[in-house]
Amino acid sequence: MIKTIIFDFGDVFINLDKPATMREMNKYEIEKLSENLMDINQQYEKGLISSEEFVKSYQSEHSQLQTEHFRNSWNAILVDFPEYRYQFLKKLSEEKNYQLILLSNTNEIHIDWVKGNVPFFEDFNACFDAFYLSHEINFRKPDAEIYEFVLKQHDLKPQECLFIDDTKENTDAAENLGIYTWNIEPTREDVIDLFTAKKELF
Structure with missing residues (x-):
């Protein structure tokens, strides 16, 4: 029972629209995520790094990514x-x-x-x-x-x-x-x- x-x-x-985040990131010439960023995603989901560190991790690999653009891309999954x-x-x-x-x-x-x-x-x-x-x-x-x-x-x-x-x-x-x-x-x-x-x- x-x-x-x-x-x-x-x-x-x-x-959710699960592919939406990558569709948005494609606009900033990001075609796929590195193994490092995939690992960073999991760390962030577990609360092991701050939001600021999370955003900076993406920007360190993709310097063209402004914080606002990244946050909008990240939240695109939410419908x-x-x-x-x-x-x-x-x-x-x-x-x-x-x-x-x-x-x-x-x-x-x-x-x-x-x-x-x-x-x-x-x-x-x-x-x-x-x-x-x-x-x-x-x-x-x-x-x-x-x-x-x-x-x-x-x-x-x-x-x-x-x-x-x-x-x-x-x-x-x-x-x-x-x-x-x-x-x-x-x-x-x-x-x-x-x-x-x-x-x-x-």
Whole structure:
């Protein structure tokens, strides 16, 4: 029996355009990212370097990249947050049948954009019993440590948890720990259909 629902954020609640950042960077003659910058991205997502250090890492390899242009490119992945998904979560929260946790690979520049562009973000945040962003807890999916952290923090049994994420690598990692999962396909599935899509668990 499911007692805790753990939600990803991107392409579960907020719509993403994942290729958009590189499309924008192409405008500044950046065709692909070096191995170093790929590693820097992960460090930043774990909160191991500051936003200023992050931007400077890109500028050290691509001197033509102005800070504003980079931030706009970086945030191009973020599209919109349909309010009906927030209303679904709000109702779920008010019913108090499940513990609700958000677990997202989200960095500081992205969450700052969300706070500035999603008027109901604070109310959305308040619907959760816990709200974990990778850059704040220094773990990222799909590393086992991030799931183990959540399980330990809340004294959870994996078999009583459902984890919803759009990235199969992330749901596979959770399944390896005994957590039920829904690898949501954002082009044809929507989180508001949770209790239909996963009715066998409820």
